[in-house]
Amino acid sequence: MAPAEAVRAIPRRSRLTGFRCTNCGALFVTKRAICPECHKTVFKELPLSGKGTIWTFTLVKQPIVPCEWMGSYGVAVVQLKEGVKAVGQLVDFDDGDVKIGMEVEAVPRLIRHEPPGMLLHMYKFKPVRKKK
Amino acid sequence: MSNILGYGAYLPRHRITFKAIAEAWSEVEYARRRQRFGVKEKAVPARDENVITMSAQAAENALEHAGIDRKKLRAVIVGSMSPLFTDKAIATSVAQMLGVNEVLTLDCVQSSNSGVAALILANSMATSLAGPVLAIGADSLPVKPGGILESLCGAGAVALVVGPNAGIAALEISYSTSADVYDLWCPIGQPYHQFDDALFGELCLTTVANALKNYFSQSKTGADDYAYFVFSQPDGRMPFTIGRESGVAAEKIAGVLSPEVGSLGSASALLGLADVLDAAKPGEKILVASYGSGCADILTLKVAQANKRNQRDYTVRELVADKQYIDYVTYLKQIAEI
Numbered sequence: 001m002a003p004a005e006a007v008r009a010i011p012r013r014s015r016l017t018g019f020r021c022t023n024c025g026a027l028f029v030t031k032r033a034i035c036p037e038c039h040k041t042v043f044k045e046l047p048l049s050g051k052g053t054i055w056t057f058t059l060v061k062q063p064i065v066p067c068e069w070m071g072s073y074g075v076a077v078v079q080l081k082e083g084v085k086a087v088g089q090l091v092d093f094d095d096g097d098v099k100i101g102m103e104v105e106a107v108p109r110l111i112r113h114e115p116p117g118m119l120l121h122m123y124k125f126k127p128v129r130k131k132k
Numbered sequence: 133m134s135n136i137l138g139y140g141a142y143l144p145r146h147r148i149t150f151k152a153i154a155e156a157w158s159e160v161e162y163a164r165r166r167q168r169f170g171v172k173e174k175a176v177p178a179r180d181e182n183v184i185t186m187s188a189q190a191a192e193n194a195l196e197h198a199g200i201d202r203k204k205l206r207a208v209i210v211g212s213m214s215p216l217f218t219d220k221a222i223a224t225s226v227a228q229m230l231g232v233n234e235v236l237t238l239d240c241v242q243s244s245n246s247g248v249a250a251l252i253l254a255n256s257m258a259t260s261l262a263g264p265v266l267a268i269g270a271d272s273l274p275v276k277p278g279g280i281l282e283s284l285c286g287a288g289a290v291a292l293v294v295g296p297n298a299g300i301a302a303l304e305i306s307y308s309t310s311a312d313v314y315d316l317w318c319p320i321g322q323p324y325h326q327f328d329d330a331l332f333g334e335l336c337l338t339t340v341a342n343a344l345k346n347y348f349s350q351s352k353t354g355a356d357d358y359a360y361f362v363f364s365q366p367d368g369r370m371p372f373t374i375g376r377e378s379g380v381a382a383e384k385i386a387g388v389l390s391p392e393v394g395s396l397g398s399a400s401a402l403l404g405l406a407d408v409l410d411a412a413k414p415g416e417k418i419l420v421a422s423y424g425s426g427c428a429d430i431l432t433l434k435v436a437q438a439n440k441r442n443q444r445d446y447t448v449r450e451l452v453a454d455k456q457y458i459d460y461v462t463y464l465k466q467i468a469e470i
Contacts, residue, residue, distance in 0.1 A: 047231050092145050
C-alpha cells in the first residue's frame with residue numbers, strides 16, 4: 001500500500017465515523033456519493049459511539065490469508081445505538097458466549113503490518129464487560 | 133499545580149503464568165532463579181494489540197471517567213519504552229483514534245519512568261496550555277523467549293486526564309534525579325533490551341531510596357506525611373525493598389500489581405497510582421516514586437474529592453481479575469515469535 005493511500009484511510013479506520021445527509025438526515029456508516037434516500041450529495045461527518053448489540057455474527061475457524069495470523073476470529077454486524085449497522089471483527093470473546101443481542105463496543109486494534117513498515121489499525125468490536 | 137480529572141487503565145485479557153514459562157524452559161536453574169522475582173503471571177497482548185491500541189483504550193476510559201469534552205484536550209503525552217517507530221510518535225496515533233487533532237502530541241520514550249515523567253509534564257502543561265492534558269504510560273516490551281525479561285515484562289496502559297480545574301486529586305510537587313547508566317537499555321536496531329538484573333536491582337533501590345531521602349529533606353516531610361506510597365514495580369519484591377531501605381512501612385506501600393500482571397514498564401507506577409486512587413479517601417496524600425535508566429521521579433498528590441465511578445467503570449482490581457490463561461505456544465504466537 002502506498003503511504004498516501006494509508007494516510008487517506010487512517011481517519012475512517014481509526015474511529016467509527018458516520019455520515020449524515022444534511023438534507024434528509026439519513027445516517028450511514030460508509031461514505032456515499034449520493035444519499036440513497038433523497039439523492040442529495042452533501043453529508044456531514046460525525047463520530048459514532050461505537051456501542052451497540054450484535055445483530056448477526058459468524059465465527060471463522062479456518063482463516064485464510066491475510067488473516068491466518070489471527071487464528072480463529074469472529075465477524076459481526078453490529079446494530080449501533082445510533083440506529084445504523086456496522087461490520088467488524090469480533091475480539092476478546094469466548095466461543096459459546098457470543099450471542100445475537102450481545103452488547104459490544106468498538107475498540108482500536110491492529111489489522112495488519114503493511115509494507116513499507118506501516119501499521120494499519122481499525123476498529124473491531126469486543127463484548128462489553130458487565131460488572132459482576 | 134494541576135488536578136487529576138479522571139483516569140483509566142487497559143490490560144490485555146490474556147495471562148501466562150510464570151509456571152508455564154518455567155515449564156517450557158525446564159532447566160531447574162531457570163525456574164529457581166526467576167522465582168525470586170515474585171511475578172506469578174503476566175498480561176500478554178493479543179496479536180492485534182500494541183502500545184498504540186492499549187494507550188487509546190486506556191485514554192477512552194480516562195476521558196469517560198473525567199467526563200470532559202475531548203475536543204478541549206490541549207495535549208496528549210505518551211510515556212513508553214516500547215515505541216513502535218524510531219521516528220513517529222505513539223501520541224499522534226492515539227490522538228487520531230480519540231478523534232482529536234488540535235492537540236500537541238508528544239512521546240516520552242526509552243525509560244521505564246517515562247509514564248511518571250509524562251504525568252509530571254502534564255502537571256505543568258495543563259496550566260501552561262490552560263486546558264486538560266492526557267498523560268499516558270504504556271508498554272509492551274519485546275522480550276526474548278527464554279530470556280530473563282520474559283519472566284518479568286507484561287503489557288498494559290494507564291491514562292490520566294490532568295487539568296487546571298479541581299478534580300479527584302491535586303498534583304503537588306515533583307522531584308527528579310538522573311544519572312547515566314546501563315542497566316536496562318536497547319541499542320537502535322536491536323530487537324531486545326540488554327538487561328543486567330543485579331545492577332538494575334541495585335540502581336533501582338539506591339536511586340529511588342536516595343531520591344526519597346533528598347525529597348523528604350527538601351520538602352521537610354517524612355514517610356508519616358503520606359498515606360500511600362506507590363513505587364516502581366520491576367518485579368513483585370522491589371517496592372517493599374525500597375520501602376525497607378527508605379523507612380516506609382510495608383502497609384503503606386500500595387498498588388503492587390506486578391505479581392498479577394508483570395512489570396508494565398512505563399505504566400507500572402501509574403497502574404499502582406490508579407489502584408490507589410480507586411480506594412483513597414479525600415485528604416489523603418500519595419507519593420509516587422518511579423525509576424528508569426538511572427532516573428528517579430517523585431510526584432506527590434492529595435486526594436481532593438470522592439472518586440465517582442459510574443456504573444460502567446471498572447476498578448483496577450476488576451481489570452486485573454478479568455483474565456483468560458493461555459499456554460506457552462499460544463503466547464509465542466501472540467508475541468510473534470513463531
